[in-house]
Amino acid sequence: MRSVFRIGEERPGANHRAGSVFLKKGSNVSEERSGAAILCESLVRQGVEFVFGYPGGAVLPIYDELFSDDRIRHILVRHEAGAAHAAEGYARSTGKPGVVLVTSGPGATNAITGIADAFLDSIPLVVITGQVATNLIGTDAFQEADTIGLTRHCTKHNYLVKDPDHLAATIDEAFEIATTGRPGPVVIDIPKNVQVATALLEDRAPQRPKRYQPRMVASVEEVAEAVEMIVNAKRPVFYTGGGVINSGPRATELLRQLQELTGAPVTSTLMGLGAFPADHADWLGMLGMHGTYEANMAMNQCDVMVNIGARFDDRVTGRLDAFSPGSRKIHIDIDRASINKVVPVDLGIVGDCATVLEQLISAWDNRQPADLGEWKAKIEDWRGRDSLAFPLREDSIMPQLAVQRLFEKTRDRDPIITTEVGQHQMWAAQYFGFMGPNKWLTSGGLGTMGYGLPAAIGAQLGNPGSLVIDIAGEASIQMNIQELGTASQFRLPVKIFILNNEYMGMVRQWQELTYESRYSNSYSDSLPDFVRLAEAYGWKGIRIHDESELDAGIDAMLAHDGPVIVDCQVSKEANCFPMIPSGAAHTEMLLYGDVHAGTMEDEAKALV
Structure with a gap:
């Protein structure tokens, strides 16, 4: 029988060290490992390639284990928010969970923005945070924070591990929760003495009763009802979201097969771009506020x-009482809580997108959908409005044109695009065509400025042979600009394409349209020289002044095999249209040149 020592007890005959504790020291010494070693071994068992982190006192035992373990590559970021966003970029572009390691107190609180971002956008993360020793919890010890309390509402689950004997099983379950069902972040808070204490590490992964079992398969009756509704529809629409991409490449293939069977046109949320090819004849483009x-x-x-894998976000629906008022609605989502949460539906199907799409295709058999000729002719009339048209200027580059040229110059290389948040983000969504999944990485639900650069770093690590470009704004890029050093350290050829209009563009646009052009604190004063800043970090810097330099500047960026910042100076006053004003309906969009889109509302009434 093994002798057992509780956390906080000193092992008899041992030299006492401050902060040292012991647990379950048995006769079979070769099987005893520290909590930090158990953590590292568990991460290896999960197939973890990279850990994005920043060291501190409460995680030094873990960092000491990483020092001699070459199976996991630690990526030293410059700020913990950068670690979380880089892990998001890695996860979103590879389909694998991202792993974050930060210290207690400010390390954990700095990571919370990225954790909340991952929660709203359903990105699988496992975030390991250090914590003060168990006997100090609740005493306001140095760098203590209630990480469990702080992250309770922005994680799928969180753990405070007080016994190293539970650590391996906790880590395995955390990865399962993060990656199955609706993906999301899971936090594991590990006190420092638990990292030092020892426990028995089994040769095989620990067995724990399966406590998390999301529903994956729809019932036969639900599938049959959905097929009947679709086959009889005269004006169907597939409204797709990030859930299709999260379900894996198979889901996007099945979506295309179902669309071919039904002939239904397809639209997408911001997070769902790439689930359906942008060059398909039945692609409607993004919907919602800037759709x-x-x-x-x-x-x-x-x-x-x-609705396949979307959550009826307010940026999509506009005014709820005017949202798709005459339609029958089907909602397919793996998250039971999303069904009927915002928009009441006629048929809610809880299940994995890929699985349910496969069920629908199997149940379709040889059915023939209704004739959609009249519906598609109407769509072509709407398409003829050319809602993404924009004016050109002789004195400056229109940002929409810059994105168009960037797309044309890079489309053959199938790039991964990340963005910051603001006008440039919407222009990238509108004018950059995405043909496949996992190529579009952006902050949707939380709208986090500073996301794009660290996300690009994570994506580049996960896809070392790919072209990765962060389409940025000059204000948003400064939120995590210190991560230029991370890309330099790890020799990552990330490209940053800044649409520099010297304003917080989306704030300025709302101030122009809603606050009578009172531009309160939205001008980006005292901007750095981005070219010299790039060079200071060992990057190549390129500045584009006018349209005649645009193609050559993009070519120079692509020709350089290292990291590049392009400072593309665009029109200061350009606005992002189409646009649905806050609280308005889909039929009240503003297009370029519109004072009020009353003609759209009249057209909609005539159709009804």
Whole structure:
């Protein structure tokens, strides 16, 4: 029988060290490992390649283990928020969970923005935080924070591990929770004495009763009802979201197969871009606040809407009482809580997107959908409005044109695009075509400025042979600009393409349209010289002044095999259209040149 020593007890005959504790020291010494060693071994068992982190006192035992373990590559960021966003970029681009390691107190609190971002956008993260020793918890010890309390509402689950004997099983379960069902972040808070204390490490992964079992498969009756609704629809629309991409490459293939069977047009949320190819004849473009005219009008006038892996976000729905008022609605989502949460639906199907799509295709058999000729002709009329048209200027580069040229110059290389948050983000969504999944990485639900650069770093590590470009704004890029040093240290050829209009552009646009052009604190004063800043970090810097330099500047960026910042100086006053004003309906969009889109509302009433 093994002798057992509780946390906080000193092992008999041992030299006492401050902070040292012991647990379960048995006769079979070769099987005893410290909590820090158990953590590292568990991460290896999970197939972890990279850990994005920043050291501190409460995680030094873990860092000491990493020092001699070459199976895991630690990526030293310059700020803990950068660690979380880099892990998001890695996860979003590879489909694998991202892993974060930060210390207690400010290390954990700095990471919370990235954790909340991952929670809202359903990104699988496992975040390991150090904590003060168990006997100090609750005493306001140095760098103590209630990490469990702070992260309770922005994680799928969180743990405070007080016994190293539970550590391996906890880590395994955390990865399962983060990656199955609706993906999301899981936090594991590990006190420093638990990292030092020892426990028995089994040769095989610990067995714990399966406590998390999300529903994956729809019932036969639900699938049959959905097929009947779709086959009889005269004006169907597939409304797709990030859940299709999170479900894996198979889901995007199945979506294309179902669309081919039904002929239904397809639109997408911001997070769902790439689930359906942007060059397909039945692609409507993104919908919602800055979506296309045809996507929003089709959603308003459809008779059957099939929501696949989206959550009826307010940026999509606009005014709820005017959202797709005459349609029957099907909602497919793995998160039971999302169904009927915002928009009441006629048929809610809880299940994995790929699994349910496969069920729908199998149940379709040889059915023939209704003739959609009249519906598609109407969509072509709407498409003829050319809602993404924009004016050109002789004195400055229009940012929309810059994104268009960037797309044309890089499309053959199938790049991974990240963004910061603001106007440039919406222009990238509108004018950069995405043909496949996991190529579009952006902050949707939380709208986190500073996301794009660290996300690009994570994506580049996960996809070392890919072209990775962060389309940025000059204000947002400064939120985590210190991560330039991370890319330099790890020799990552990330490209940053800044649409520099010298304003917090989206704030300025709302101030122009809503606050009579009172530009309160939205001008980006005292900007750095981005070219010299790039050079200071060992990057190449390129500045584009006018349209005649645009193509050559992009070519120079692509020709350089290291990291590059392009400072593309664009029109200061350009606004992002189409736009649905806050609280307005889909039929009240503003297009370029519109004072008020009353003609759209009249058209919608005529159709009804």
